[in-house]
Amino acid sequence: MQKGLFITFEGNDGSGKTTISQMAYEKLKEAGYPVIYTREPGGIDIAEQIRKVILDPKNTAMDARCEALLYAASRRQHLVEKVLPALDEKKIVLCDRFVDSSLVYQGIARGIGVDEVMQINEFAIEGHMPDATIFLDVDLETGLARVANRGNMDRLDAEGMAFHEMVAKGYATIKEKYADRMHIVDANKEMDDVLTQTITTLLEIITPYV
Numbered sequence: 001m002q003k004g005l006f007i008t009f010e011g012n013d014g015s016g017k018t019t020i021s022q023m024a025y026e027k028l029k030e031a032g033y034p035v036i037y038t039r040e041p042g043g044i045d046i047a048e049q050i051r052k053v054i055l056d057p058k059n060t061a062m063d064a065r066c067e068a069l070l071y072a073a074s075r076r077q078h079l080v081e082k083v084l085p086a087l088d089e090k091k092i093v094l095c096d097r098f099v100d101s102s103l104v105y106q107g108i109a110r111g112i113g114v115d116e117v118m119q120i121n122e123f124a125i126e127g128h129m130p131d132a133t134i135f136l137d138v139d140l141e142t143g144l145a146r147v148a149n150r151g152n153m154d155r156l157d158a159e160g161m162a163f164h165e166m167v168a169k170g171y172a173t174i175k176e177k178y179a180d181r182m183h184i185v186d187a188n189k190e191m192d193d194v195l196t197q198t199i200t201t202l203l204e205i206i207t208p209y210v
Helices: 017-030 045-055 064-088 099-109 114-125 140-150 161-177 191-209
Strands: 005-011 035-039 092-096 132-137 182-186
Touching: 005 017, 005 064, 005 099, 005 161, 005 191, 017 035, 017 092, 017 132, 017 191, 035 064, 045 064, 064 092, 064 099, 064 114, 099 114, 099 161, 114 161, 132 191, 140 161, 182 191
Parallel strands: 005 092, 005 132, 035 092, 132 182
Antiparallel strands: none
8 A cells, every 4th residue: 555544434323333344344354455443432542441431321410521522632542542653554544433423423412513623623633634434324213223222322322312313413514514535325224235335435445545
């Protein structure tokens, strides 16, 4: 590869984002691509500790701006400790969520504002935005039904319908704002179909750099 590639996965809760991104990683690794998989919040020890605080259902008193700052702190450590070194080694980094999630969940759904949350994250990421984003697009009702069926809901999963509706609207806004790097996959289909479309899309992104 001529350079490393930073590819993120985004999507509404219940889109199958985590499952599909992990399966896509396995397929690319089996095919011999220099790929690593990671996630946000988390991916490295410090960020995983922050993740536990953010998603703990007991932390209902958490202020929206505190939440946004914790995500940014986790993102910073994850970026400098794992993502950037991998990119320097010319690897393909597949990441389950990145800054788009904060713009949607805290900027729009929490009502802080997209520009305000972006300012927090610009300090954290220093201009390191994804090269491409796979967006797994699922209907709100379908996604929430999947979340309910899997159980073990975290603090954000357990939010009310109004919050999840704002998340869906938020992603519509972010998809348009960053349309140049968004690659849309229909996540309403069966898992095998979604995975096939995701792999096809990933290869279209990766091939020019190989």
